[in-house]
Amino acid sequence: VTTLNIPRTIEWIGQLDGCVRLIDQTLLPTEFKFLDCTDLETLREAIVSLRVRGAPAIGVAGAMGLVLGIRTASDSDPAEFNKQLHAAADRLASSRPTAVNLFWALDRMKSCAESNAAQPIPDIKEALLREAMAIRDEDARTCRAIGENGHDLIPEGGGVLTHCNAGSLATAEYGTALALMYSAREHGRRFEVFADETRPLLQGSRLTAWELGKAGIQTTVLCDNMAAQLMKEGRIQIVITGADRIAANGDVANKIGTYGLAVLARAHAIPFYVAAPRSTFDLTLENGDQIPIETRSSAEIREGFGRITAPASANFYSPAFDVTPAGYLSAIVTEQGVIWSPCSQKIREFFSA
Amino acid sequence: VTTLNIPRTIEWIGQLDGCVRLIDQTLLPTEFKFLDCTDLETLREAIVSLRVRGAPAIGVAGAMGLVLGIRTASDSDPAEFNKQLHAAADRLASSRPTAVNLFWALDRMKSCAESNAAQPIPDIKEALLREAMAIRDEDARTCRAIGENGHDLIPEGGGVLTHCNAGSLATAEYGTALALMYSAREHGRRFEVFADETRPLLQGSRLTAWELGKAGIQTTVLCDNMAAQLMKEGRIQIVITGADRIAANGDVANKIGTYGLAVLARAHAIPFYVAAPRSTFDLTLENGDQIPIETRSSAEIREGFGRITAPASANFYSPAFDVTPAGYLSAIVTEQGVIWSPCSQKIREFFSA
Numbered sequence: 242v243t244t245l246n247i248p249r250t251i252e253w254i255g256q257l258d259g260c261v262r263l264i265d266q267t268l269l270p271t272e273f274k275f276l277d278c279t280d281l282e283t284l285r286e287a288i289v290s291l292r293v294r295g296a297p298a299i300g301v302a303g304a305m306g307l308v309l310g311i312r313t314a315s316d317s318d319p320a321e322f323n324k325q326l327h328a329a330a331d332r333l334a335s336s337r338p339t340a341v342n343l344f345w346a347l348d349r350m351k352s353c354a355e356s357n358a359a360q361p362i363p364d365i366k367e368a369l370l371r372e373a374m375a376i377r378d379e380d381a382r383t384c385r386a387i388g389e390n391g392h393d394l395i396p397e398g399g400g401v402l403t404h405c406n407a408g409s410l411a412t413a414e415y416g417t418a419l420a421l422m423y424s425a426r427e428h429g430r431r432f433e434v435f436a437d438e439t440r441p442l443l444q445g446s447r448l449t450a451w452e453l454g455k456a457g458i459q460t461t462v463l464c465d466n467m468a469a470q471l472m473k474e475g476r477i478q479i480v481i482t483g484a485d486r487i488a489a490n491g492d493v494a495n496k497i498g499t500y501g502l503a504v505l506a507r508a509h510a511i512p513f514y515v516a517a518p519r520s521t522f523d524l525t526l527e528n529g530d531q532i533p534i535e536t537r538s539s540a541e542i543r544e545g546f547g548r549i550t551a552p553a554s555a556n557f558y559s560p561a562f563d564v565t566p567a568g569y570l571s572a573i574v575t576e577q578g579v580i581w582s583p584c585s586q587k588i589r590e591f592f593s594a
Numbered sequence: 595v596t597t598l599n600i601p602r603t604i605e606w607i608g609q610l611d612g613c614v615r616l617i618d619q620t621l622l623p624t625e626f627k628f629l630d631c632t633d634l635e636t637l638r639e640a641i642v643s644l645r646v647r648g649a650p651a652i653g654v655a656g657a658m659g660l661v662l663g664i665r666t667a668s669d670s671d672p673a674e675f676n677k678q679l680h681a682a683a684d685r686l687a688s689s690r691p692t693a694v695n696l697f698w699a700l701d702r703m704k705s706c707a708e709s710n711a712a713q714p715i716p717d718i719k720e721a722l723l724r725e726a727m728a729i730r731d732e733d734a735r736t737c738r739a740i741g742e743n744g745h746d747l748i749p750e751g752g753g754v755l756t757h758c759n760a761g762s763l764a765t766a767e768y769g770t771a772l773a774l775m776y777s778a779r780e781h782g783r784r785f786e787v788f789a790d791e792t793r794p795l796l797q798g799s800r801l802t803a804w805e806l807g808k809a810g811i812q813t814t815v816l817c818d819n820m821a822a823q824l825m826k827e828g829r830i831q832i833v834i835t836g837a838d839r840i841a842a843n844g845d846v847a848n849k850i851g852t853y854g855l856a857v858l859a860r861a862h863a864i865p866f867y868v869a870a871p872r873s874t875f876d877l878t879l880e881n882g883d884q885i886p887i888e889t890r891s892s893a894e895i896r897e898g899f900g901r902i903t904a905p906a907s908a909n910f911y912s913p914a915f916d917v918t919p920a921g922y923l924s925a926i927v928t929e930q931g932v933i934w935s936p937c938s939q940k941i942r943e944f945f946s947a
Contacts, residue, residue, distance in 0.1 A: 270903070270905035435911065436908075438793070439819070440793060443904075446895070446903050450905050450907070450908040451904075451905040454905050454907030455907075459907075460907070460908055461908070461910065461911050462896075462908045462910050462911070463895070463910070463911040463912070464793035464794055464850070464851075465793065465817065466757075466790070466818035466850055466851025467850055467912070467913065467916075468854065469851075469853050469854030469857055470913055470916040471911060497819055497820055497823060498817075498822075500826065501819060501821065501822030501823070504822055504861045505854060507861075508857045508860075542799070542817060545899070546898075546900065546901050546903070547900070547901060550623070550791070550899070551791070551796075551799035551800065551803050551804075552622075552623035552803050553623075553807075554807030554808075555789075555799070555803040555814070556815070558788065558815070558816040558820055559816070559817070559820070563820075563822070563823040563826075
């Protein structure tokens with residue numbers, strides 16, 4: 242087993258007086274630069290400006306940001322400390338409204354502070370730092386497990402198509418959909434990766450092709466409208482994407498364009514897989530119709546690259562996500578195993594096992 | 595019947611000492627400016643730089659460019675005149691290698707000169723100008739006839755999806771796919787138009803949305819990967835595209851992405867139409883497998899917006915066209931009628947009628 246060169250998206254450097262080091266993703270692919278955040282506001286701005294993005298990565302950022310926000314708080318006044326802790330959590334929670342992992346991570350950090358409330362404040366601070374690092378490490382382990390559970394699905398010599406960035410850059414490291422590719426390559430398998438550029442924000446060409454290239458996995462970028470032709474030419478043997486939310490029946494919300502790819506894959510008899518951690522399932526939603534679809538700013542289409550490319554007279558249609566019905570999925574790959582032909586019953590069984 | 599405000603893509607202004615006036619399409623959609631060409635080289639550069647594009651429009655440009663190239667030639671020396679005529683034709687033919695209408699138009703102009711060879715040279719020049727204007731006017735009439743023959747296919751209150759620019763800007767005026775929309779609107783029909791932005795060169799957002807907007811037809815631009823979701827929402831009742839070449843069995847080569855749209859339309863039970871003049875059929879090719887697929891420069895994907903959006907490590911897949919098998923087409927709309935469920939036999943019958 243080889244270990245690939247996969248950069249860490251976000252980590253804590255040093256001790257309590259250290260900093261949060263993250264890859265500034267807005268500079269990619271032309272510039273690979275780390276940003277060291279030593280205070281809460283710098284880190285919050287990094288989330289707001291998408292310097293760090295991807296739900297699991299934002300969760301880690303939120304947890305570490307909370308440590309930045311409380312480390313200089315009073316060491317002697319518990320009331321003052323708690324006030325500052327909650328103010329910091331609220332401030333971070335307002336950075337991005339939809340990333341559910343952010344709220345989950347902040348809640349977990351607050352619980353950690355509560356269960357250490359009897360300790361001296363300096364010890365609570367240390368406990369919070371350990372918890373933030375644990376959240377990061379757990380995410381990295383989850384991603385590794387997803388890769389191990391799914392890498393055999395990639396056939397030797399095959400063509401793999403992915404959409405958007407469900408990679409190391411969207412998580413602490415290693416990714417979800419890309420975890421299968423990293424793991425397959427670490428086990429010595431050879432295959433070709435194709436990455437949809439993924440308009441409007443080009444996460445496929447800007448981020449996926451970049452991180453796969455860094456890891457030595459050759460990647461071919463295509464415009465989203467070229468995927469069907471690539472399938473027709475017989476060059477795609479498997480499609481793998483991530484997920485933003487999965488309903489109790491297996492319907493998958495993911496980056497806009499995923500549903501179209503699933504329909505095209507079905508028409509060309511190509512298996513379609515979703516890779517995601519257990520935490521992506523939202524069992525409170527019976528099916529995908531209940532998943533709210535965020536509409537993005539029309540500016541992302543109209544002038545996505547700093548240049549106006551549509552007339553002032555135009556309207557825009559710009560959903561950020563679509564929902565792929567479970568029936569299009571060959572399987573969902575999780576850190577605890579593969580759910581084949583997902584449906585309500587199988588997902589219920591998976592979670593009660 | 596209303597007449598819409600549809601700008602003329604290219605026309606001859608004045609008499610033999612006039613000029614070729616064309617819309618500089620590289621400036622759209624932010625700037626609407628005409629370019630007046632008074633010499634062959636200026637017009638040739640306009641073709642090379644895609645200031646004028648679209649096979650029928652390039653044909654008209656070539657014919658008019660030939661007039662610019664010979665109008666100052668000797669009025670007394672037939673040998674010298676002919677030499678200059680052929681040199682001008684060769685120079686224009688080298689502007690773009692693949693647009694078949696260019697060669698067709700130049701051949702037609704040379705035939706015109708030959709059949710007028712007994713006339714005084716000033717009369718030959720006048721005959722050539724008339725021929726170039728006739729080529730333009732015929733193209734405009736052909737487009738109008740396509741619109742008349744197909745506009746009833748657009749249902750009242752329906753959603754129409756198109757891809758790339760098969761509009762006025764690709765022809766002398768009025769277009770092919772867009773001709774159906776212009777004609778339907780002129781007959782008072784109401785409907786909503788959706789335009790795929792059409793990566794990599796964005797002809798959908800830059801040109802189609804612009805010219806429909808000019809004509810008062812409200813247009814909604816979407817990224818190519820959003821079309822499937824729009825169909826799933828029930829907002830598309832008909833898909834109409836143009837064609838670059840149609841084989842004898844009805845297989846259609848058109849802008850990359852067309853085939854994927856056809857597969858998605860079929861999956862959503864939406865009719866899929868191609869609008870094209872008779873001259874788009876290449877009856878020497880039995881089927882679409884024989885149509886050569888041009889590969890475009892990777893720069894169009896890698897830095898299509900003047901900014902690098904993919905890493906240096908990436909490869910690119912960039913076919914300019916794809917082929918939609920005839921079985922996906924509901925019909926082909928031509929200036930001489932509609933060919934329903936096109937196949938070799940029906941196309942043979944159409945051309946022998």
